[in-house]
Structures are given as structure tokens and as C-alpha cells.
Amino acid sequence: MAYERIKLERLKDKVMTAEEAVRFFKNDMVVGASGFTKAGDSKVVLPALAERAKTDPIKITLMTGASLGHDTDGKLAEAGVLKKRMPFQVDRVLRNKINAGEVLFIDQHLSESVELLHNNIVPPVDIAVLEVAYIDRDGSLVPTTSVGNSATFAELADKVILEINTAIPMEVYGLHDIYKAENYPHRNVIPIVAPWNKIGRKTISVNPDKIVAIVFTDKKDSPADIAEPDEKTTAIASHILKFFENEVQLGHLTDRLLPLQAGIGKVANAVLTGFKHSNFYDLTMFSEVLQDSTFDLIDSGVLSFASASSITVSSACYERVFGNLQKYRDKVVLRPQNISNTPGLIRRLGIIAMNTAIEFDIYGNVNSTHIAGTKIMNGIGGSGDFARNAYLSIFVTQAASKNNSISHVLPMVSHVDHTEHDVDILVTDIGLADLRGLAPRERAQKIIDNCVHPDFRDQLQSYFDRACARGGHTPHLLEEAFSWHLRLAETGSMKK
Amino acid sequence: MAYERIKLERLKDKVMTAEEAVRFFKNDMVVGASGFTKAGDSKVVLPALAERAKTDPIKITLMTGASLGHDTDGKLAEAGVLKKRMPFQVDRVLRNKINAGEVLFIDQHLSESVELLHNNIVPPVDIAVLEVAYIDRDGSLVPTTSVGNSATFAELADKVILEINTAIPMEVYGLHDIYKAENYPHRNVIPIVAPWNKIGRKTISVNPDKIVAIVFTDKKDSPADIAEPDEKTTAIASHILKFFENEVQLGHLTDRLLPLQAGIGKVANAVLTGFKHSNFYDLTMFSEVLQDSTFDLIDSGVLSFASASSITVSSACYERVFGNLQKYRDKVVLRPQNISNTPGLIRRLGIIAMNTAIEFDIYGNVNSTHIAGTKIMNGIGGSGDFARNAYLSIFVTQAASKNNSISHVLPMVSHVDHTEHDVDILVTDIGLADLRGLAPRERAQKIIDNCVHPDFRDQLQSYFDRACARGGHTPHLLEEAFSWHLRLAETGSMKK
Numbered sequence: 001m002a003y004e005r006i007k008l009e010r011l012k013d014k015v016m017t018a019e020e021a022v023r024f025f026k027n028d029m030v031v032g033a034s035g036f037t038k039a040g041d042s043k044v045v046l047p048a049l050a051e052r053a054k055t056d057p058i059k060i061t062l063m064t065g066a067s068l069g070h071d072t073d074g075k076l077a078e079a080g081v082l083k084k085r086m087p088f089q090v091d092r093v094l095r096n097k098i099n100a101g102e103v104l105f106i107d108q109h110l111s112e113s114v115e116l117l118h119n120n121i122v123p124p125v126d127i128a129v130l131e132v133a134y135i136d137r138d139g140s141l142v143p144t145t146s147v148g149n150s151a152t153f154a155e156l157a158d159k160v161i162l163e164i165n166t167a168i169p170m171e172v173y174g175l176h177d178i179y180k181a182e183n184y185p186h187r188n189v190i191p192i193v194a195p196w197n198k199i200g201r202k203t204i205s206v207n208p209d210k211i212v213a214i215v216f217t218d219k220k221d222s223p224a225d226i227a228e229p230d231e232k233t234t235a236i237a238s239h240i241l242k243f244f245e246n247e248v249q250l251g252h253l254t255d256r257l258l259p260l261q262a263g264i265g266k267v268a269n270a271v272l273t274g275f276k277h278s279n280f281y282d283l284t285m286f287s288e289v290l291q292d293s294t295f296d297l298i299d300s301g302v303l304s305f306a307s308a309s310s311i312t313v314s315s316a317c318y319e320r321v322f323g324n325l326q327k328y329r330d331k332v333v334l335r336p337q338n339i340s341n342t343p344g345l346i347r348r349l350g351i352i353a354m355n356t357a358i359e360f361d362i363y364g365n366v367n368s369t370h371i372a373g374t375k376i377m378n379g380i381g382g383s384g385d386f387a388r389n390a391y392l393s394i395f396v397t398q399a400a401s402k403n404n405s406i407s408h409v410l411p412m413v414s415h416v417d418h419t420e421h422d423v424d425i426l427v428t429d430i431g432l433a434d435l436r437g438l439a440p441r442e443r444a445q446k447i448i449d450n451c452v453h454p455d456f457r458d459q460l461q462s463y464f465d466r467a468c469a470r471g472g473h474t475p476h477l478l479e480e481a482f483s484w485h486l487r488l489a490e491t492g493s494m495k496k
Numbered sequence: 497m498a499y500e501r502i503k504l505e506r507l508k509d510k511v512m513t514a515e516e517a518v519r520f521f522k523n524d525m526v527v528g529a530s531g532f533t534k535a536g537d538s539k540v541v542l543p544a545l546a547e548r549a550k551t552d553p554i555k556i557t558l559m560t561g562a563s564l565g566h567d568t569d570g571k572l573a574e575a576g577v578l579k580k581r582m583p584f585q586v587d588r589v590l591r592n593k594i595n596a597g598e599v600l601f602i603d604q605h606l607s608e609s610v611e612l613l614h615n616n617i618v619p620p621v622d623i624a625v626l627e628v629a630y631i632d633r634d635g636s637l638v639p640t641t642s643v644g645n646s647a648t649f650a651e652l653a654d655k656v657i658l659e660i661n662t663a664i665p666m667e668v669y670g671l672h673d674i675y676k677a678e679n680y681p682h683r684n685v686i687p688i689v690a691p692w693n694k695i696g697r698k699t700i701s702v703n704p705d706k707i708v709a710i711v712f713t714d715k716k717d718s719p720a721d722i723a724e725p726d727e728k729t730t731a732i733a734s735h736i737l738k739f740f741e742n743e744v745q746l747g748h749l750t751d752r753l754l755p756l757q758a759g760i761g762k763v764a765n766a767v768l769t770g771f772k773h774s775n776f777y778d779l780t781m782f783s784e785v786l787q788d789s790t791f792d793l794i795d796s797g798v799l800s801f802a803s804a805s806s807i808t809v810s811s812a813c814y815e816r817v818f819g820n821l822q823k824y825r826d827k828v829v830l831r832p833q834n835i836s837n838t839p840g841l842i843r844r845l846g847i848i849a850m851n852t853a854i855e856f857d858i859y860g861n862v863n864s865t866h867i868a869g870t871k872i873m874n875g876i877g878g879s880g881d882f883a884r885n886a887y888l889s890i891f892v893t894q895a896a897s898k899n900n901s902i903s904h905v906l907p908m909v910s911h912v913d914h915t916e917h918d919v920d921i922l923v924t925d926i927g928l929a930d931l932r933g934l935a936p937r938e939r940a941q942k943i944i945d946n947c948v949h950p951d952f953r954d955q956l957q958s959y960f961d962r963a964c965a966r967g968g969h970t971p972h973l974l975e976e977a978f979s980w981h982l983r984l985a986e987t988g989s990m991k992k
Contacts, residue, residue, distance in 0.1 A: 084935065098969050104935035105969060109917055119887065120748055122933040184754055184846040184887065189685045252616055258680055343885045344840020350680040365912065373908075373977070374968030380917055388884050389839045391615065391680065412869075414974060416861065416912035421605055421876055437618040439580065439600035472870030473594050473601060478910060478978040481869070485974055 002216045005134035005164045014214045018048035021161050021213035025049055028083075029126040030061045032117075032153030036310035036337065037264055037289045038069030040146030042129045043219035045161055050075040059083040061123065065148020065309065065337055066110060066288075066381060067091070069222025077103060086122075087113045088379040099375045107369065110288065110382040111341035114152045118183055128157035130204075131217075133168040139208035140201075143176050144168045145221055146310030147204075147334045151178050154206040161213040167220050171325045176334045178204050192345055195259050195286040195307040198333060223315040226292055229270045232398050235429035237270035240354070240394065241278060243425065243432055248279075255279055259286035261346075261386045262293075263355040264312065267396045269293040271354060276300050286349050288340050288382040290332065292317045298331050307333050309340040341385040350391035355383040357397040357418075359408045360426055362444040362464055363474055364435050366395050366418035372485050373414030380417050387422045399428035400453035405493035407456040409447060411463045412481035420474075426451055440474040459496055498712045501630035501660045510710045514544035517657050517709035521545055524579075525556050525622040528613075528649030532561030532806035532833065533760055533785045536642035538625045539566060539715035541657055546571040555579040557619065561644020561805065561833055562606060562784075562877060563587070565718025573599060582618075583609045584875040595871045603865065606784065606878040607837035610648045614679055624653035626700075627713075629664040635704035636697075639672050640664045641717055642806030643700075643830045647674050650702040657709040663716050667821045672830045674700050688841055691755050691782040691803040694829060719811040722788055725766045728894050731925035733766035736850070736890065737774060739921065739928055744775075751775055755782035757842075757882045758789075759851040760808065763892045765789040767850060772796050782845050784836050784878040786828065788813045794827050803829050805836040837881040846887035851879040853893040853914075855904045856922055856947075858940035858960055859970055860931050862891045862914040868981050869910030876913050883918045895924035896949035901989035903952040905943060907959045908977035922947055936970045955992055 006012050022045060025031070035041030047070070052058070061084040062076065074093035076082050085094065087108035097103040108116075116122045130150050133142040143150060144165050154160060179200030182188055191199050229237070247253045257280060262268035272293035275283060285294060285306035292313050297303035311321065311334065321328055339345070346353075357366045358377065368383055369376055387393040395418065397408045409428065420440065426433045431450035435443045444464050452460050467475035484494040502508050518541060521527070531537030543566070548554070557580040558572065570589035572578050581590065583604035593599040604612075612618045626646050629638040639646060640661055650656060675696030678684055687695050725733070743749045753776060758764035768789035771779060781790060781802040788809050793799035807817065807830065817824055835841070842849075853862045854873065864879055865872055883889040891914065893904045905924065916936065922929045927946035931939045940960050948956050963971035980990040 099967055101937060101964060101967065101971075104938060106933060106935050107917065107969075115887070116933065120746075185690075185752070187844050187846065188689055189687060189844070191685060193684055194681075250616075256681070342840075343843050344838075347839050348683050348685070350683065370968075370970060373972045373974055374963075374966070374970055376969035384884075384915075384917055388880075391611075414972075415970065416915055417917070419880075419912055419915070421603065421880055421913070437582075437602060437612065439602050441597060442600065467870075468597065470870070471595055471597065472866075473603075473872035474866060474870055474911065475597075476869045476910075478869055478981055481978065482974040 002164065002166050005166065006214065007137040008135055008139045008208055011135060011208060011211055011214060014211055016213050016215065018044035018215045021045050021215050022049045022052050024127060024159055024161065024212055025058060025060065027058050030063065030123045031127050031129060032063045032125040032149065032157055033129040034065065034131045034146065034148055034150045035068045036065030036146035036148035037067055037312040038222045039310035039312045040131050040144040040148065040221065041068040041072060042131060042163055043070060043165065043217045044215055045129050045163055046072050047075055050079040050081055053079040053081045063113060063125065063149065065146055065150065088381050090378045095376060105376065107376065107379040109380065109384045110337050111343065111385045113149055114338040117152055117156055125153055125157040126159065128153035128160045130154060130160065131163045131165050133172045134164060134170055135162065136203050140203035140205045142173050142203050144172065147176055147178065147336050148309055149337060151180060151204045151336050154204050157210065159212045160206055160210045161215065162211060163215050163217050165217050167218045169322055169325060174202055174329055175325065175332065176202060178202065178336065179339055181338065190339065190342065190345060193348065195284040195349065196305040220318065223318065224291060224312045226314045227266045229266060232429040233266045233270045236267050236396050236427050237274045239427050239432040240271050241274045256282045258350040258352050258391055259284045261287040261351050261353045263383060264289055264291065265356050267356060268354055272297055275302050286351055288337060295321055298328065305331055307335060307340065309335055309337040341382045343385060343389045346386055346389040351386060352392045353386035353390035354394045354396065355387065357395040359397065359410055359413050360395060361410050361413045362447050362460065363440050364420040364423040364426060364443050364447065365413050365416045366423055367413040367415045368417040370415035372489065384418065387418050392424050393422055394425040394427060395423055396427045399430045399451060400455060404453060404455045405495065406488060407453055407484065407494050409452040409456065409460065410484055411460065412476060414482060414485050441468065455495065498660065498662050501662065501666065502710065503633040504631055504635045504704055507631060507704060507707055507710060510707055512709050512711065514540035514711045517541050517711050518545045518548050520623060520655055520657065520708055521554060521556065523554050526559065526619045527556050527623050527625060528559045528621040528645065528653055529625040530561065530627045530642065530644055530646045531564045532642035532644035533563055533808040534565030534718045535806035535808045536627050536640040536644065536717065537564040537568060538627060538659055539661065539713045540711055541625050541659055542568050543571055546575040546577055549575040549577045559609060559621065559645065561642055561646065584877050586874045591872060601872065603872065603875040605876065605880045606833050607839065607881045609645055610834040613648055613652055621649055621653040622655065624649035624656045626650060626656065627659045627661050629668045630660060630666055631658065632699050636699035636701045638669050638699050640668065643672055643674065643832050644805055645833060647676060647700045647832050650700050653706065655708045656702055656706045657711065658707060659711050659713050661713050663714045665818055665821060670698050670825055671821065671828065672698060674698065674832065675835055677834065686835065686838065686841060689844065691780040691845065692801040716814065719814065720787060720808045722810045723762045725762060728925040729762045729766045732763050732892050732923050733770045735923050735928040736767050737770045752778045754846040754848050754887055755780045757781070757783040757847050757849040759879060760785055760787065761852050763852060764850055768793055771798050782847055784833060791817055794824065801827055803831060803836065805831055805833040837878045839881060839885045842882055842885040847882060848888045849882035849886035850890045850892065851883065853891040855893065855906055855909050856891060857906050857909045858943050858956065859936050860916040860919040860922060860939050860943065861909050861912045862919055863909040863911045864913040866911035868985065880914065883914050888920050889918055890921040890923060891919055892923045895926045895947060896951060900949060900951045901991065902984060903949055903980065903990050905948040905952065905956065906980055907956065908972060910978060910981050937964065951991065
């Protein structure tokens, strides 16, 4: 039954175990692997590589779409396999190695990895490791729950190792839209004017002669952690929904809104869930990842189409979607991440982008990645692709945490991922600040009035007032700008 | 002779003096004025408004394409006319008022003002003040030396005041390509795949009934200041040219390179001039402003086409270009700034972007706008539109200044306009650092090795080493990150 998933006869003798396949990896190779927000990642070959490294040390550069599941990044990091890693990760073990300086991490806008590969700016890919549902009769590949950078890895790699995942029904065929942008200087327009436009092929083309190994697996994707909405996420979602309703009243938007992008996490799920009981209708998504809430909204008839690069859902939702593909096939498409996240489409379609911040400051600069300016959490992911070019760029975070000892609204962020120029709306559980068309001093007062936790309001107002007294377009007291972070490190609290 | 520039007969009775025209301005109005990098700005109406305000106080919000010439911003600021100003300025007097908190300045990506206007996010334009070469028979407008945001101001304003500039030959007709992007959600592709594609009309359409005043002037644009290349700019240009040559050798680029964008200033002129005596040929520009060097390169046969939103040149070059329009018409086009700077085209065409920094830090974050994190110089302009979406994003600055008491390469920039994610190449007179595909710790060492002034190298290496000892993906010592700026303020030097 598994062999029927290899429809090109001559490839059947490439089947082997993961342990056999990892013999193709040599020291210092560049590996391009499928996987985007834990979806469609290598389930057996990369873990087998980590196993092998325990007795037979090896170091590689690993590129993926985005994050991997199954603690694979952690296993690889622990086994010392990773020399360089790009463009995204979410693993605790790997993160510690990165912060210790043991793994070099390149934190990249997700739309850009393919650009760098095609332009030969990063080293060429030696081996691609790609999860597929099956190999079609022409040797082309049917992806699974994500597309990510797989089409480019397949095109550029010297050797290709395939993981055929038999847990994915073959009816997944048709869920993907594989479009390849031309290389410079002969690049044409990407002819998408609405989220539901399909412009490419259904499979990933690859030269079958490059396929050196085929490994079977039936392991499912790591399920998404679905955290129940709490008081804070509910408050944030409610501020955003009220804001959307008001924008409709003002005539800025219609009840259809514009295509939505939502970063991964609780708040995005809470906002999308909030649409279920609203006047909004015929909504669409043009995002990078689809979560449970997307399929809930489709089922409830509120969302009519969703475009992304991966599907990352809970176990229950996974069964629902992949057991009913005929139902969702016309309502969902998965694209390469250089298409899902490309600046031109985000500007053209007028995306409403919602992403999570670690902290933001009184002028609207956002830190999405670093704790205390130094230690990375995950990475910038696609937030920059979307925020810079969106119709509306929204960032959310809790106002305060750890018994309100930490304020997430600060005099100055310790690391900038999104500048004031790219941030339209900031939201905490306390409230929402609409910063569009405001000068820095106006933005600051609005953020202090609307977003900061009451425990920190006077302290933040005092900073701003004293900075203004000294003057400037963006008043700051450089000697005090990081004092909140430093106080936290010294005393365990940002409070004076 | 001047009246023949009003080809729609019934508009001839709208001719009046600038002093008469400014009666249309009321307190609190929003004014949209032509002008981009001093080119094609209002020469008489806005100055007359500043005059009027001396005896008859008035406050307005002023939007333009970019900066104005003739000290107009300064005159308006001095007369207390400006309440809000967007999206760019370069005036000393206005800058001081902004930094004193007396004028609210909205520092915006230049591609975005039109988006905000069309989406009704910023207040509607009450009056447009547009410099034109003449009014065509259908009432449409022939722009002069810039397009900027004029087409949108003409479309959206309640009233339109025209300044017909008789110094501009009527043969300027055909130099402009006026394309209007559709509004959401019905926006189509912008069908440009090469700098020389013309996709729009030659004139700006306007409802003639909205034209309330026509004023004649023969004042020319403020000439660009052409500073002779000095030792530092020559060194920077030579590093960049050597880098391009090497990229060609590596096969990353051909001798035609890719379309060039160059910010205004000495370094851009020096780099472009350097192309004259090189192997590069058939070069093109897709930029926001064209300077003297563009026309020198066209004349020498190295540059075959240049697209931008304005022409800002010296007096001599102005005569050369506008006295020989038949020669340049097929080699130059001026577009609206939401087209010249639009993210999708910048990514599609693969722009090589060169812009100037005030300072940058060891991880590649760039400050383009603020002195000591607080006082604005000019504004971000188009640098962010280009840097984020370019094929290659280059930032230049001198390594040190003021007798080497100030280092422009720092532990941490005091304000971030361009994050490490958007910066590929950093150049000072000392050298060039290619940061592509590097992790933060690698970037830091490369910048210290290649870009910092020798007087500051040990001091910067010490910061980096001590930060690394403490750990982190992007090692920093928050308590010391701004110590160089603070030392400068206290002692007059950044040196320890």
C-alpha cells in the first residue's frame, strides 16, 4: 500500500530506512528541509541524523521553511549537529544553544530565504529532505501540510531525500498552489489579486535522478498547543473586534474587512473566534499559517477562503481537516512562503496583519524576538514581511506579566524588529492605541493612556514628561531608557 | 505667452496673484502640495501663505511629496503656519521647531502617504497646491520636475490651486507616467517589469471645476548642492564599486547589475560617477530622485534608463536637461512616489539600494534619522521602502567625524530605522562589511574588522567581547549600550 505512493516505477528501488538514508549526509553540508510552523516536517530522517551524530559526529547548516515539530530541532541541537540554522525556530533546547553562541542562527524575514538561495547569496543546498504525500507519475511531488521553501529546495539541491507520509490521505492533491517566481532580471508579475487565485501547479517539480532515498513514515505533525483563551487574550481580542466594528462605522472598511493575516498563538485564535459571533461575513485570510480557528470560521460560514503556507492545528482539527478534504479543498490553499509572504501581494491585497510582540515602547517600536535585547526567543518569522507592507499592522501583547512585576510597555524597547513607521495599532489587555497619522509625542501619550498597565502608568508618564522637557522629535532620556530592564535584572521587578 | 499655458479656455478667469490665492486657505485646513526633494514645489503660493500669516495667523497640516526648496518649510515654520507636517522635510528651521515640539512631524515611508489618503486614514485634503508646466485642453495637468503625491492630491482635494511655472518648457510633456493604483479591495497588478515600462497617462487628471486659482511663476527649483567628492566619499564609493566588481566575478550579478536606487547626497553621486570609468554598461535606475550624476552617466552612455519621482540637480545640469528634453525624454521617466517606491516593484525588479545612515551598530541596525535617539534630522524618506524589499540593501556613513571624536559605528544605535534584517551591506571610508547570511555574532566581528575607525576599534571590540562573555544571540550590555552617546554629550567625545 505504501509503495503505491511511488507512482514513478523506477524510483521504487530508492526505498530505504531513515538510518540508511542519513548516510548521504556529510560534514559541513547545507540541508534544506520541509516544515513550516511544525507542519509537514521531516519525521524520521532528521531525527535519525541526530541519532547517528551521537556516535558519528557531524555538523550541518539547516534551512527550513520555518519551525519544526517533534523536538527535532532540539534533538539535532543536543547532538551537536547544527552549525548554522535559518530562518526560524521555536525550540527551547536549540534556543539555549543559540543564546550560548554554540549555534549560529540567522533570523530572517520568511519571504527572503528563497531570494537568497536563488541569488546564490547563501551557500547552495546539498541535500533536500522533504515530506511528501506521494510521488506523482511524472516524478513530481505532492506536499503534505505545508509548502514552505520545499519547491526551491527541490529545485536547487544536489540530492533529494523524500519522506512519504502515509498518514496524509492522497486526496491532499490539489490543496497546494506551487508557483515559481522567475529569477532576476526577468521576473514577471505574480498574478494574484485575491486570496483564492491559484496561479501555479499542484505538485513540486523535481528531477527524479536527484532522488537518492525514499523513506516511509506514518507519523503525524506535532499537534498545535491550543491554550484556552484567558482573561487577557479575551480582552485583547475584544479590543480588536471593537476597533474593526468602529472602522466599518467610519467607512474605512466594509463588513468583509480585508484579507486577514494572523501570527500563531492564543490571541490570533481568540480574535478569529470572536468573528463567529459578529456581523462580519465573507472574510478571507492571506496568511502564513492556518490554525484551528480558521477551520472553525470556515465551518461556521464566516470565512470563505484561506491562503497560507501551512496548516498547524490540534489533533482533533487535524482529523477533521484531513478526513474531510473534499469539504475544504475549495476553501483553502497552501503556497510557497515566498508567495504567501511576498511584499507586493501584501500591499496589493491590503492585508490586515495581527502579530504578537514581546514588548513595545511609547513611540510604537516593537520587539518581537529578544529578551532584554540579548536572548532570542523564536525569531521574526513573517511578522516583518506583513507589518511593513500591510494595509493595517496590529501588534498585541499583555500589558504586564509575572504578578505585574514586568511591564511590556516600556520607555524604549531593548531590541527593535518593527519600527514606529511600520506599526499602526498596538493592543494590550488594557486597551488599544490607534497610532495612524500621529507624530511621536502624540503616539506616546496615546499608548500611555490606552495600553500600559495601571501599575506602571505614572512611572511611564514620568519618563515621557521628563524626556519631553528635554526636547526632541522623539524625546528620550538615553541614560534611563533601559533602566526598566536593568531594574528587572537587579531586583526582579521593573517597578521603582 | 503665459496664458497659452492654460489650454482649457474657461480656466483663464481663474488667474490671480499668489496673495489673492492664499485667501482660500482657512485655519485647520489640510494642504497637499507638490514638491519632492526640492523639485516641482510651490514657488509663490506657500511663501505668500507664510507672508499672510505674519499679520493674519493661520495653522495648517501640510502634506507634500517629500522636501520643499526655497526655504519654504522654514518660512512656513517661522510664521507659525505648520501644525502638522508629513511625510518628509530637510529644513533647518522646521527641524528645530519639530524638535522643540512646536510642529508635529509624521515621518513616513514615502510610498505610504497615498495609501493613507486613499483609505481615509489621514484627514482629507482641503486644498491642493500644485506646480504644473501647463494645463492641457482637457483640463488635465502637465507636471514639472517631480510627480510626488500630486496626482492623489489633485484627485482628492476639494479645491485646487495651480502654479504654472513658465520656466519649465512645455516640451516636458511626455516625461511623466501617471498611473493610479486601484483602491481596495479591487487593486490590480502594477504592470511594470523593467524600469523603462510606461503604464499610465502623461498628465494628471483633475476635475476643472475644483480649480479655484491659477498663479503664474517663473522661479526655478532650488538647485541641488553639489559637494565635491572628498577623501571619505571617494573611499566609500571605491569600496562599493570594488564590491560590485567582485559580485560580478562571483556570478551573482552581470556587468549590467540590477536597477539602482541611490539616496540623495555626495556618496550616491560619487558611486554613480565611479561607474563612468568601469566595465559596467547598460545600467538602469529605479529610484526616487535623479541627481546630476544620473545625467552624466546617461551622457557617457553607461546608463540607459532612469525612473524616479523627481529630478533634483544643480543649476548647470538643470539647464542641460530642460534645454535638451528631446535628448532625455526616452531615457527618463518620472512617476508618482507610490509607484517609484512601491514594495512590490522593488522586490520584483531586484533593486540595488544605496542609502545614507547617521550611525549603525555592530549588529547592522541603522539609524537614518535621529541624533542621540531624540532629535530628528530629516526623516526616513524612501530608504525603508527600498531597504526592506531590495535585492541588495547598502547603507553608507563615515566611520568617524569631528576630529574622530564621534564614531558612527556603535555598540547600539540610539534609534532604529532599519533593522538588522533589512541591511545587507555596510560601508564606511574604512571598508565594507557584507552581512548577508551571517548570524549576529559574525556580523559584529565583520563590522568591527572592516568598518569602524581605528581610533575606536579596540573600544568596540572590548564591548563586543564583554557582551559575548555574558551570552545571548545578540550579545549586549544594556547598561553600557548608550554609553558612547552619553560620553559624547558629557565630554564632547565618544572616546574613553
